[in-house]
Each structure stands twice: as C-alpha cells, then as structure tokens.
Amino acid sequence: MTTAVAAPLYAFHNGEFVEAAAVRLPLSTQALHYGTGVFEGIRAYAQEGPAKLAVFRLREHLERLERSAGTLRIQLPLSTEELTEVVLDLLRRNNSGGDTYIRPLAYKLALEPGTPFGVRLSGVSAQFTVTTVRMGSYVPSEGLRCKVSTVRRVPSVSVPSGAKITGTYANNALAVEEAHAEGCDDALMLGLDGNLTEASTSNVFVVGRDGSVATPPVTADILPGITRATAIELFEREFGTAVEERPVAAAELAEAEEVFTTGTGVEICPVTSIDHRKVGTGRAGAVTSKLRDVYDEVVRGRRPDYASWLTPVHSI
Known part of the structure; x- marks a missing residue:
C-alpha cells in the first residue's frame, strides 16, 4: 500500500x-x-x-x-x-x-x-x-473490513447526493470514525429507508451466490460514481453480465458471496468482512478479482478499446 x-x-x-x-x-x-x-x-x-x-x-x-x-x-x-x-x-x-x-x-x-x-x-x-x-493505491490490497454504520446517509431531499459538496462529507466522516472505533476500515451507510446506499467515499456492489451483481440505484441517495459507471460497462462488455441497479436491502450484505466498492480513490476494492463477519471466503472473490484486473489494464492503457477514456499528458 x-x-x-x-x-x-x-x-x-x-x-x-x-x-x-x-x-x-x-x-x-x-x-x-x-x-x-x-x-x-x-x-x-x-x-x-x-x-x-x-x-x-x-x-x-x-x-x-x-x-x-x-x-x-x-x-x-x-x-x-x-x-x-x-x-x-x-x-x-x-x-x-x-x-x-x-x-x-x-x-x-x-x-x-x-x-x-x-x-x-x-x-x-x-x-x-x-x-x-x-498517489498510488492507498487501500489495503487484501480488502476492506467494513461496518454497517448507525450514521444514516443524508437524503437527497436535504442535500443533493449527486453533487460532490464539501460540507456533506461531514456525514461520511462521522460514519468512518464510528467504523474505525470498532476496528474496521470503512463504513457502509444505509438510507433512511434502511436500504444500502454507499460506503464513505465509494459505491458498493453486491455479488449473489448465483453470480448476479447488484448495486443501489441513483435514486438511493448515492453519488453516481464515474468508477461505478465504468464497472457497470465493463461487466457488460467484458463479462456479458448485466448489473442490476436496484434497492439493496441491508440483509443482503450478510448473504452475499462477494461485496466490493468502486471509486476514483479506492478503485476496485473487495470487502472482506462486514461487522466482523467474513464476506464469502474472507478474501477477494473471483468476480471482484477479474473486474479489478480488467480495470487496472484499462486505466493503464493496456486495453485499446477503452483508449477514449484516457487523456494523455504529453510533454511540452
């Protein structure tokens, strides 16, 4: 790291x-x-x-x-x-x-x-x-230990969640501090309806035991992340998997085979435990690992099909 x-x-x-x-x-x-x-x-x-x-x-x-x-x-x-x-x-x-x-x-x-x-x-x-x-990668390569926070995500009817407003991040910081106090790396935040929204600075995906992939919709008080959109497109183009954008109940986290987060900062990062209980095997799962490998190749210019996503910095 x-x-x-x-x-x-x-x-x-x-x-x-x-x-x-x-x-x-x-x-x-x-x-x-x-x-x-x-x-x-x-x-x-x-x-x-x-x-x-x-x-x-x-x-x-x-x-x-x-x-x-x-x-x-x-x-x-x-x-x-x-x-x-x-x-x-x-x-x-x-x-x-x-x-x-x-x-x-x-x-x-x-x-x-x-x-x-x-x-x-x-x-x-x-x-x-x-x-x-x-800045290189700053999250643990083996994955994140997360806590479902008691701090609820600020609803969009109060502050627009689709905007990256500085003051809103006090909400996220409170959730992170609570997670750290309980020996975890990051927080998973629920909305006022009790459904999953996002992690402190990243979106969340859940992989079911049947291989299905779901993520909370843009109506779930989330920031519609650019890495989130990238992951959804990569799933479809590279793996032929359609990601379900739907409400994700908190109970689904306990049943998930894999959970991972996406964001510019965290990139593609597995969640290995939630509330001190293993997610799957407690290591990065096959789906997360494949996506992370493809994502790394894309951002480093090794996948020509995605060259339009890269703006080169040429010498003067």
Whole structure:
C-alpha cells in the first residue's frame, strides 16, 4: 500500500499557476464556515506508451464538477476544454510521471457588496483551485473490513447526493470514525429507508451466490460514481453480465458471496468482512478479482478499446 510522498510544486489558483505553498485563503472564506464548496477527485495513471501519464475519464469528472458547482450557484471560471488544458499543464509543471491524484475545488469566497450577512448562496463570490499530489493505491490490497454504520446517509431531499459538496462529507466522516472505533476500515451507510446506499467515499456492489451483481440505484441517495459507471460497462462488455441497479436491502450484505466498492480513490476494492463477519471466503472473490484486473489494464492503457477514456499528458 502506497500513499502520497511529496507536496506539489504548483497549483492553479485564482486564474493562474502559482507556487502551491504560497496559496492562502482568508479566514472569512465562506466555504470554510458553511461547507459551500464542490470538488472532484480524479486520477492520472502511469502508462507504457509515448505519453508516460494519462488522466482517466477526465471529461466526465470535469462535467460533473460543473454540475455540482451549479447546485451551489458557482460559475466555473473556465470551460471544460479550458479546464482540461489546466489539468494537463499542472501535471506537467509538477513533473507527475507516476500515478497522481488531481483535486479541483470550487468554493464560495466572500459576500459581495450589498449582500447582508448570513448563510446564503446568492450574492457570494467564488474561487477555483486545482492541486495535484502523487498517489498510488492507498487501500489495503487484501480488502476492506467494513461496518454497517448507525450514521444514516443524508437524503437527497436535504442535500443533493449527486453533487460532490464539501460540507456533506461531514456525514461520511462521522460514519468512518464510528467504523474505525470498532476496528474496521470503512463504513457502509444505509438510507433512511434502511436500504444500502454507499460506503464513505465509494459505491458498493453486491455479488449473489448465483453470480448476479447488484448495486443501489441513483435514486438511493448515492453519488453516481464515474468508477461505478465504468464497472457497470465493463461487466457488460467484458463479462456479458448485466448489473442490476436496484434497492439493496441491508440483509443482503450478510448473504452475499462477494461485496466490493468502486471509486476514483479506492478503485476496485473487495470487502472482506462486514461487522466482523467474513464476506464469502474472507478474501477477494473471483468476480471482484477479474473486474479489478480488467480495470487496472484499462486505466493503464493496456486495453485499446477503452483508449477514449484516457487523456494523455504529453510533454511540452
């Protein structure tokens, strides 16, 4: 298991490339007080071809960032095409030749003249920052020990779950802390209806004893993950398996042959135990392992059929 090893040299902040260590935000930053920011987590992977690095599904991530920003009435300063060039340029400036994590962040900054004090979205200026950090896989390769959390997922009728809003992640953090306190790695969160939603920062798939694969639908208060969508497409194209997007009852977790999570950060990760009970054999199952192997080949450019998902970072 590897983690980030060095801080980036540069960031894109307030419309220009600057030394990352020089970025400062005022204490009055509205997003700091009220959680009114949105973000994306994007990965770039080392490649074997002429471009030594390529960003995985960059357009989809930036388009989701724009949708998330719209939820909080934030106008991004650049188009998707312009943001793409910013990300690629920043990766080159930071000499990111190895696996790298990219974090764009759009956030409310300050009350505009004439706007009265208070919690609001209109009448508040916004700012935009992009940072990168070298990052390999950071979850245990053997899998995650999970706990079904007593902390319920915030429903979409309260905060739109399809947007990556910074303040919402306090909900996830509470669930993770509870899981850690009980000797687990991550939390599985239920909705107010008692059905499965997602893990703390990833979507969840359940493999039945009959080989069927299911995942909670987008109506289940989940973030519709880009890695989730990738997994669903890979199941269909590579294995001829149609993933059922349907409500998943909490009781199904105890009966599952395999459970795994998907996300930009965790990638494809088996869940080996839930509430200290083994899932299947207690190791990565055959279905999860096959999917993880294919996914790794795809993101590293070894599957030409999926080349459109990769944006190469060419040298200047």
